Amino acid sequence: MKILQTIDELKTFRATLKGPVGLVPTMGALHNGHLSLIQQSCNENEHTIVSIFVNPTQFLAGEDFEKYPKKTEADIKICELCGVEALFMPDVQTMYTSLEPSILAPSSKSYILEGLARPGHFDGVLQVVLKLFHLSKPHRAYFGKKDAQQLYLIQNMVQTLFLDVQIIPCEIVREDDGLALSSRNVYLSNEQRSEALLISKSLKTATRAIIAGTRDIATIKHEMLLTLEPLHVEYVEILRRDFDTIETIDLGNTIILVCAKVGTTRLIDNLWI
């Protein structure tokens, strides 16, 4: 596996590739969620490029940019074992200059939910993803449904900027007890980890209500909030998959999204129904 750190290295490597290329953008500290994206890319493409870059422009002042978990050696091993052909690990100076054109995600869909708590976050995400697309020219790029709003905004960018890449949404990978995998789970103490289970539990509450025939959004949100009661809930939303509001469940076109703080750690999860 090649480890690439500069733009030239990546461009030169990319020029040697003939068949379909899959790209898996990550911020590292790889876990089984990332692994499933990487494996899917390796299965579906002749070549897979993984990027590891903790992108400063998607962090707000006071967030965990400086202390974001890093485990570079293990990440390299994981990628090697998965059959990744190249791991792109640039530093900040490589990816950014002091004169950057800004990219603005559509505010009606990027200043709600995650974007309400983290204004500008998605502008930074789109900025770095666009750069990664230009550099690695992937045929397919793999993103987790775990970050549903991010996935939607990236799909929207690809469509509106006529980018020639297919976005592949990948299923959320969970621990056996339901906790969605996240690099930030390492911040949780044992006790906080148990509390965090209420998040996936609230999504099960919603599933049960829907199976029982409930379609009214307000009723389902109320039941979820009861399950989430002990936590500091930032939002519980039930929206159409294009992040527009709805009043009743539209089966096959709905996402239920939760964000709660456990200690100082913000955790997100969602369910596509």
Ligand code: AMP
């Ligand atoms: P990150 O390193 O957190 O930026 O995540 C890189 C990619 O992995 C994103 O597309 C995430 O949505 C995806 N991802 C993170 N956690 C999970 C998970 N538990 N299941 C599936 N995909 C995930």
